[in-house]
Amino acid sequence: MPSKILVTGGLGYIGSHTSVELIQQGFEIIIVDDLSNSSTEVLEGIKKITGISPEFIKLDLKNKNEVNQLFDNHPDLTGIIHFAAYKAVGESVNQPLEYYENNIGSLVYLLQAIERKGKKFSFIFSSSCTVYGQADQLPITEQAPIKKAESPYGNTKQIGEDILYDVTRSNALLKVISLRYFNPIGGHPSIEIGELPKGKPQNLVPFITQTAAGIHQKLNVFGDDYPTADGTCVRDYIHVVDLAKAHVVGLKRMLTDEQSENFEVFNLGTGKGNSVLEVIQTFEKVSGVPLNYEIVDRRSGDIVAAYADTSKANKVLGWQAKNDLEVSLKTAWEWEKKVRNI
Numbered sequence: 363m364p365s366k367i368l369v370t371g372g373l374g375y376i377g378s379h380t381s382v383e384l385i386q387q388g389f390e391i392i393i394v395d396d397l398s399n400s401s402t403e404v405l406e407g408i409k410k411i412t413g414i415s416p417e418f419i420k421l422d423l424k425n426k427n428e429v430n431q432l433f434d435n436h437p438d439l440t441g442i443i444h445f446a447a448y449k450a451v452g453e454s455v456n457q458p459l460e461y462y463e464n465n466i467g468s469l470v471y472l473l474q475a476i477e478r479k480g481k482k483f484s485f486i487f488s489s490s491c492t493v494y495g496q497a498d499q500l501p502i503t504e505q506a507p508i509k510k511a512e513s514p515y516g517n518t519k520q521i522g523e524d525i526l527y528d529v530t531r532s533n534a535l536l537k538v539i540s541l542r543y544f545n546p547i548g549g550h551p552s553i554e555i556g557e558l559p560k561g562k563p564q565n566l567v568p569f570i571t572q573t574a575a576g577i578h579q580k581l582n583v584f585g586d587d588y589p590t591a592d593g594t595c596v597r598d599y600i601h602v603v604d605l606a607k608a609h610v611v612g613l614k615r616m617l618t619d620e621q622s623e624n625f626e627v628f629n630l631g632t633g634k635g636n637s638v639l640e641v642i643q644t645f646e647k648v649s650g651v652p653l654n655y656e657i658v659d660r661r662s663g664d665i666v667a668a669y670a671d672t673s674k675a676n677k678v679l680g681w682q683a684k685n686d687l688e689v690s691l692k693t694a695w696e697w698e699k700k701v702r703n704i
């Protein structure tokens with residue numbers, strides 16, 4: 363399949379793992395990234411794993427002229443996987459306009475540039491299970507209603523999906539798959555790439571690995587009085603390589619005209635829910651490192667439980683997560699140890 367694919371945010375956490383999978387499956391890719399939450403060192407990791415140095419362009423997608431120029435300079439692009447976005451929930455509450463400008467503005471400019479070309483184009487959008495809020499039924503299917511977003515970040519994912527849906531109705535040449543990620547964790551088994559949060563991590567697994575590495579004195583567990591088996595929140599933790607592979611499958615589906623509709627949505631998770639305490643215990647088991655943690659108050663905005671019904675992705679995409687929580691946490695820990703020289 364001679365396809366040239368644009369990967370925006372391709373040096374970020376999920377973007378870099380997906381870039382590796384794309385290259386390994388024979389795609390030619392161009393990575394664009396503004397380096398706001400990544401670094402060019404990631405390119406080295408991608409090269410070490412794949413033996414290929416993908417083309418990289420430092421670009422801010424908020425710059426409409428540069429986005430148009432990018433498409434003019436690469437007329438052979440046939441698809442895009444759009445990862446580039448801000449993703450810190452708390453920050454989005456304090457700086458909503460930056461989130462709307464970056465996450466929505468960039469999406470609109472990309473779609474305008476694609477439309478200007480007047481040709482068939484495949485688009486994969488990074489969405490999130492955050493669009494469901496606290497779902498009324500578990501596991502969560504793609505039919506679950508979209509709840510009012512808890513944060514501007516979450517709202518940018520909902521609005522992004524709405525924009526893409528509207529554009530597929532006006533432009534029959536555009537094909538879209540929106541992938542709703544549950545909780546991506548872990549790193550590449552080669553330990554050449556992994557999650558590199560800038561500043562203090564907000565997400566559970568990088569906080570666990572950093573605490574085990576001695577960077578934080580203790581992990582705060584946000585609440586143990588939730589209506590779950592052990593009182594802590596439940597999430598669906600999916601290995602980032604499994605997640606990355608689903609992007610390639612989705613892309614191929616569009617490029618070979620297999621879609622049943624031009625806008626499709628898929629949940630990407632393992633289908634299994636684990637509590638915060640289960641994650642801690644599993645981490646201690648696979649790492650052999652006891653974790654210093656303390657139960658503290660609930661974090662505002664947290665939902666009780668979310669895990670995916672993955673049957674649509676299983677059936678329609680023929681995709682399934684292969685790695686379990688142990689593998690995911692082990693690779694997260696191996697990566698942390700490498701980064702910290704432990």
Ligand code: UD1
Nearest residue numbers: 451490492564565566567569582583584595597638663664
């Ligand atoms: C968060 C975002 C979600 C986003 C996702 C991306 C919120 C409310 N939601 O999901 O929109 O798509 O990240 O990865 O921020 N926890 C602790 N201690 C910590 C950190 C987390 O106990 O130091 C708990 C949380 O309360 C939660 C679980 O661990 O129960 C997972 O938290 P996190 O990794 O932040 O993911 P989400 O909140 O599910």
